[in-house]
Amino acid sequence: MAQLSDDCFAFGGPMMSVDEAVGLITTRVNAIADLETVALVDADGRVLARDVAAPLPLPPFTNSAVDGYAVRNVDVPDGTEQAFLLDGRIQAGGLAHVPIKPGHTARIFTGAPMPPDAGTVFMQEDVRIDASGKIVLPAGLKPGANVRPAGEDIPQGHIALRAGQRLRPQHVALAAAFGSVGLDVVRRIRVAVFSTGDEIASPGEARAASQLFDSNRFMLMAMLRRLGCEVSDLGILRDERTSLAQGLKRFAGGHDLILTTGGVSTGEEDHVKAAVESIGSLVLWRMAIKPGRPVAMGIIDGTPLIGLPGNPVASFVTFVHVVRPTVLALAGSLPEPLSPIPVRAAFAYKKKIGRREYVRASLRRGDAGVLEAVKFPREGAGLLSSLVETDGLVELGEDIVHVEPGQSVGFLSYAGLL
Numbered sequence: 222m223a224q225l226s227d228d229c230f231a232f233g234g235p236m237m238s239v240d241e242a243v244g245l246i247t248t249r250v251n252a253i254a255d256l257e258t259v260a261l262v263d264a265d266g267r268v269l270a271r272d273v274a275a276p277l278p279l280p281p282f283t284n285s286a287v288d289g290y291a292v293r294n295v296d297v298p299d300g301t302e303q304a305f306l307l308d309g310r311i312q313a314g315g316l317a318h319v320p321i322k323p324g325h326t327a328r329i330f331t332g333a334p335m336p337p338d339a340g341t342v343f344m345q346e347d348v349r350i351d352a353s354g355k356i357v358l359p360a361g362l363k364p365g366a367n368v369r370p371a372g373e374d375i376p377q378g379h380i381a382l383r384a385g386q387r388l389r390p391q392h393v394a395l396a397a398a399f400g401s402v403g404l405d406v407v408r409r410i411r412v413a414v415f416s417t418g419d420e421i422a423s424p425g426e427a428r429a430a431s432q433l434f435d436s437n438r439f440m441l442m443a444m445l446r447r448l449g450c451e452v453s454d455l456g457i458l459r460d461e462r463t464s465l466a467q468g469l470k471r472f473a474g475g476h477d478l479i480l481t482t483g484g485v486s487t488g489e490e491d492h493v494k495a496a497v498e499s500i501g502s503l504v505l506w507r508m509a510i511k512p513g514r515p516v517a518m519g520i521i522d523g524t525p526l527i528g529l530p531g532n533p534v535a536s537f538v539t540f541v542h543v544v545r546p547t548v549l550a551l552a553g554s555l556p557e558p559l560s561p562i563p564v565r566a567a568f569a570y571k572k573k574i575g576r577r578e579y580v581r582a583s584l585r586r587g588d589a590g591v592l593e594a595v596k597f598p599r600e601g602a603g604l605l606s607s608l609v610e611t612d613g614l615v616e617l618g619e620d621i622v623h624v625e626p627g628q629s630v631g632f633l634s635y636a637g638l639l
Contacts, residue, residue, distance in 0.1 A: 238577070239542050272383055279399075285311075286342065287331055298361075306326070307356055411477045415454075415481055416482050417482070438456075447639040477525075497519040497526060513536070563631060566627065566630045570623065594632055612634060613635050
């Protein structure tokens with residue numbers, strides 16, 4: 222388990238900015254040390270534990286980049302076309318041990334090894350065959366054209382994949398190109414997830430007239446799994462301080478992170494803060510973010526706990542900015558900063574200075590094909606439809622106080638958040 226001291230997140234002063242919160246997480250969370258080896262087919266989404274140096278050059282041999290005709294560089298026509306005798310045929314996967322004779326050319330196919338001394342390939346569509354059956358190659362082609370030298374992509378010994386890299390399909394493909402059958406990765410981060418509140422019921426259970434079905438827990442578990450976590454569903458813990466504390470104490474030892482939703486505000490029936498303080502330590506982060514100001518983080522027996530707001534949109538937004546970097550830091554992942562893309566605002570908006578806000582928006586093509594962000598027509602951090610019916614979040618920084626139509630704003634696509 223990741224072990225943290227009870228005061229490593231201690232923070233005093235005014236409301237914490239988003240950047241301060243992320244910086245605190247990424248610099249003070251210790252990565253877990255447990256590793257495992259997984260087959261390539263299971264490596265996507267995992268965090269690489271060790272550097273991978275190229276055991277062979279890519280490509281491992283010099284080969285043709287096109288279907289065509291190979292010649293020696295000294296025989297490349299200069300000034301006028303020239304006819305050559307055909308000398309062999311080399312297919313992909315075949316052998317090419319015999320050098321090409323002077324004044325001769327060899328038929329060659331994409332990916333086939335180049336014959337000894339051959340250094341240039343003419344594309345077949347640029348070549349003609351004369352009446353005598355000779356291969357006529359045009360003048361003007363640069364020697365070395367249409368050839369992939371051995372090691373052109375990656376030289377042998379080069380560090381091709383770095384430890385901490387969160388693996389994606391292209392990284393798996395590169396490992397396969399080296400002949401690897403498995404990779405050493407950090408074991409999955411173990412996260413316990415629960416909701417709090419007497420006002421919610423789990424789907425499938427009887428729901429009282431004054432209750433809502435718990436949606437946050439399932440959203441957060443899905444987001445965690447997209448980050449490669451191993452998730453334990455603890456269900457709903459009721460608003461009772463003693464039972465909350467006992468439950469948290471019991472689950473802290475077997476997990477790397479505890480994630481809660483609801484119960485972290487300042488209401489009389491929000492008991493998570495008091496429960497954590499009775500068995501560990503908790504610093505309530507009043508983050509300068511909208512939606513999602515009430516966010517809590519604490520330590521229970523060395524295991525970090527994050528408490529997210531109960532409103533689903535606030536829970537979604539704060540997950541992205543607090544839980545995501547925590548999980549990546551626990552896994553020893555290289556930094557993956559969120560990078561908004563510039564789009565044109567198709568809405569007017571006012572906000573408070575000193576607070577970062579996230580506006581739910583859809584994208585459309587405006588004049589001259591420029592991407593425009595269209596704000597969801599209704600406000601409210603409890604509107605799940607605002608997440609379903611939009612494409613992402615417009616990020617409005619702390620210094621922005623208003624947005625006018627036509628203004629450039631930063632847009633974070635939901636697809637790029639996890």
